[in-house]
Amino acid sequence: MSEQIPVKVIPAEPTAGKTSAKPIPQKVTIKPADDAGVEVYPARSQIYVRAVKGTMETFRRFFGFIFLAIFTVIPWIQYNGQQAILFDIPEQRFNLFAITLWPQDLTVLAYIFIVGAFALFFVTTFAGRVWCGFMCPQTTWTYMFIWLEEKIEGSANKRMKLDQRSLDFDKFWRKALKHSSWIAVALLTALTFVGYFTPIGALFIDFFTFQTGFWVAFWVLFFTFCTYGNAGWMREIMCIHMCPYARFQSAMFDKDTFTVAYDATRGEGRGPRSRKATPEQLQAKSLGDCIDCNLCVQVCPTGIDIRNGLQYECINCGACVDACNGVMDKMGYAKGLISFTSEHELNGGTTKIVRPKLVGYALVLCVMTGLLALDFMTRKPLEVDIIRDRSSLYRETNEGLIENVYTLKVLNKSQTEQAYSIEVRGLKDAVFIGEQLVTVAGGEVFSLPISVATDAYNLEEAVTEISFFVSTTQNDGTLVSVEEPSKFLYR
Numbered sequence: 001m002s003e004q005i006p007v008k009v010i011p012a013e014p015t016a017g018k019t020s021a022k023p024i025p026q027k028v029t030i031k032p033a034d035d036a037g038v039e040v041y042p043a044r045s046q047i048y049v050r051a052v053k054g055t056m057e058t059f060r061r062f063f064g065f066i067f068l069a070i071f072t073v074i075p076w077i078q079y080n081g082q083q084a085i086l087f088d089i090p091e092q093r094f095n096l097f098a099i100t101l102w103p104q105d106l107t108v109l110a111y112i113f114i115v116g117a118f119a120l121f122f123v124t125t126f127a128g129r130v131w132c133g134f135m136c137p138q139t140t141w142t143y144m145f146i147w148l149e150e151k152i153e154g155s156a157n158k159r160m161k162l163d164q165r166s167l168d169f170d171k172f173w174r175k176a177l178k179h180s181s182w183i184a185v186a187l188l189t190a191l192t193f194v195g196y197f198t199p200i201g202a203l204f205i206d207f208f209t210f211q212t213g214f215w216v217a218f219w220v221l222f223f224t225f226c227t228y229g230n231a232g233w234m235r236e237i238m239c240i241h242m243c244p245y246a247r248f249q250s251a252m253f254d255k256d257t258f259t260v261a262y263d264a265t266r267g268e269g270r271g272p273r274s275r276k277a278t279p280e281q282l283q284a285k286s287l288g289d290c291i292d293c294n295l296c297v298q299v300c301p302t303g304i305d306i307r308n309g310l311q312y313e314c315i316n317c318g319a320c321v322d323a324c325n326g327v328m329d330k331m332g333y334a335k336g337l338i339s340f341t342s343e344h345e346l347n348g349g350t351t352k353i354v355r356p357k358l359v360g361y362a363l364v365l366c367v368m369t370g371l372l373a374l375d376f377m378t379r380k381p382l383e384v385d386i387i388r389d390r391s392s393l394y395r396e397t398n399e400g401l402i403e404n405v406y407t408l409k410v411l412n413k414s415q416t417e418q419a420y421s422i423e424v425r426g427l428k429d430a431v432f433i434g435e436q437l438v439t440v441a442g443g444e445v446f447s448l449p450i451s452v453a454t455d456a457y458n459l460e461e462a463v464t465e466i467s468f469f470v471s472t473t474q475n476d477g478t479l480v481s482v483e484e485p486s487k488f489l490y491r
Contacts, residue, residue, distance in 0.1 A: 046163070047236060048156040049146050050298040054322025063134040064143065075195040080415050080442075087197050093443055099376070100413050100443045104383060111372035118368060122361040124252045126353075127340070128259035132245065133317035138238050141189070141231035142301060145182055152178045156298065182232045183224070190223035236302040239315055246312045253310075255343040256352045260316050262296075262307045262338050263346060270307075275331055289333050296320035296338060306338055316340075381414040384470045384484040393489045401431065402490050403453040410470060415442040418472045422448070426466040427488055428458040452488065464488040 077084040079097045086095045094101040094109075101108055120131060132139060153159045153174050165171055195203050198216060206212035207220060230238055239246060253259070267290035273282060282288075290307070297305045299319040304311050306320050324338040342351040389405035397403050412418050419439045424430050434450030452466070466488045471481035 045303070047301070047303040048160050048298075049301050050156040050295070050323075051150060052295075052299040052319050052322045052326070054318075054325060056318030056322045060134050060143075060317060064140045067135055067137075067140055068144075072192055075192060075200040082415070083199055085196065086199070089197060095415070095443070098415060099379075100415055102383070102411065102413065104411075105379070108372070108375055108379070111368060111375055115365065115368045115372055118361060118365040121252055122358065122365055124249060125254070125257060125358050125361055127316075128253070128257050129245075129249055129314065129316040132239065132243075132315035136315070138230060138243070139301070139315060139317065141185075141227060142235050144185065145231045146301075148181045148185070149178055152181070179232075182228055186224045186227035186231070187220075189227045190220045193223055194220050236313070239302055240313050249312065252357075254355070254357060256355055258340050258342055258351070259310060260306060260314060260318060260321060260338065261310065261341050261343075261346055262290075263336070263341075264307070265346075267307070267337050289328070289331075289337050291327065291331065293327055295323040295327060299323045379413075380480060380482060381412070381474075382418075382420075382470065382472065382480050382482050383411040383413060384468065384482045385409040385411070386468060386484050386486045388486070397453060400455070401453040402456050402459060403433075403451050404488050405449070405451050406468075406486065408448040408450060408468060408470075410438065410440055410446045410448065412440040412442055412444055412446070414474070416475065417441050418474070420470050420472045422450075423469050424452050424466060425469055425483070427452065427454055427464060430454050430466075454488075456490065459488075459490045462489065462491045464490070 074085055075083065079095075083095065084097050088094070092103050123131060149159065150156075153162055162171055162174065191204060191207060192200070194216065203212065203216065207217065212220075234242075267288045269286050269288055270290040270292035271285065271287045272291055272293075273285075273287055277287075296307065297303065297320075299322070300306070301317060301319065302313045302315060304313045306314065318340065321338050321340065325335040328335050328337055344351050385408075387407040387409065389407070392405075395403050395405075408422065410420055412420075417439060419437060422432075422436050422438070424432055431453040432450065433453065435448060438446055438448055440446040464487065465485065467483050467485045469481065469483045471479060473479055
């Protein structure tokens with residue numbers, strides 16, 4: 001290569017009145033804040049979220065209310081005399097109304113999680129992070145805490161001034177009442193959440209009468225602390241720095257995904273103006289529709305400026321949409337400077353609703369939902385496990401019969417008591433020693449020790465394949481049976 005990039009040599013500054021003949025390489029270092037005077041990691045700025053009214057806010061509050069109602073009411077619903085939804089971890093069973101799931105039903109739980117994941121992917125590809133903005137518990141509880149804060153301390157400006165004041169009686173009682181209300185909501189939230197894992201009626205009584213066990217009390221207080229800290233103090237930190245969803249959401253976005261976006265073509269350049277300014281006057285000053293009021297930043301729960309483009313901190317709550325539409329109404333401009341739109345629409349094109357990625361997520365979602373439904377429909381409310389006696393392969397009885405000893409575990413997956421009949425198959429002239437009709441309570445495991453014997457002349461091989469057939473007739477007349485294979489050993 002004949003062309004060279006010219007290099008300019010900048011000599012080091014003179015030291016002690018002398019100059020160096022050769023340039024001395026300088027090592028660049030980042031100094032701490034106290035030496036350089038510059039904070040490498042600036043402290044978090046407190047965000048005072050301003051209240052806003054509008055369609056998106058009403059929509060978000062509606063979804064938040066529905067979510068809270070479902071979350072609060074579900075543990076109190078009773079079915080067949082017991083809690084309808086109860087995740088009993090010590091007993092290793094999950095009650096879902098008429099269905100009881102056991103560790104053996106891991107595929108059902110796996111299908112549920114897979115369906116939930118692909119439903120989230122589908123919604124995100126279509127409408128961005130609407131889950132974060134309208135249904136996420138972190139967002140719902142944060143807005144609830146902000147609402148309590150606003151009712152006690154006042155608007156955003158009043159809260160800011162209150163924090164800047166020195167401590168007096170007015171500030172003390174407002175802060176005390178705010179934090180007390182936060183703790184009360186956090187405690188009720190924790191009790192309700194733990195109520196999904198232990199009977200909720202007894203939980204409330206035992207907790208407030210100080211009769212609950214150590215671990216139950218520990219988890220209630222732990223989740224109280226987490227709710228209070230996350231929704232009251234951390235807030236946007238959870239969304240920006242701790243939630244993984246914000247990091248991988250871009251993998252699901254495309255140019256047709258509906259997200260909250262600012263129309264820079266229409267809004268720039270920004271600047272204040274009179275409401276009576278004519279289009280000619282605005283054009284002369286090169287002003288767009290954005291009056292630079294900064295309300296879109298003041299109402300944002302994560303403190304970002306949506307006018308800077310799509311950012312991973314944006315949770316698509318639509319608060320900036322309502323704030324901007326309110327300003328546009330007052331100025332007499334058309335709404336939609338900030339709106340739910342796609343990149344294609346911002347560039348003057350049209351949004352493609354049906355596209356390969358969205359269709360792919362929809363197909364996978366339908367397939368996984370079908371497999372989940374099939375698993376539920378083919379699931380038998382009975383499971384049998386056979387455990388051979390490990391102390392001896394076989395033994396000979398006083399009558400000269402060859403005997404094998406087993407333990408049958410009969411799992412009644414239904415929630416009603418069932419009577420089961422047991423028989424052995426595959427062994428000639430088999431003698432069944434033990435109960436052949438047992439009654440098992442709903443959601444219980446019954447262990448039954450039995451012995452099976454036969455004459456040695458009936459055994460042609462050292463190992464004979466046999467099976468245990470367990471059956472019952474349910475209350476609706478349906479026959480439920482399970483045939484579990486095992487082995488009969490000799491020699």
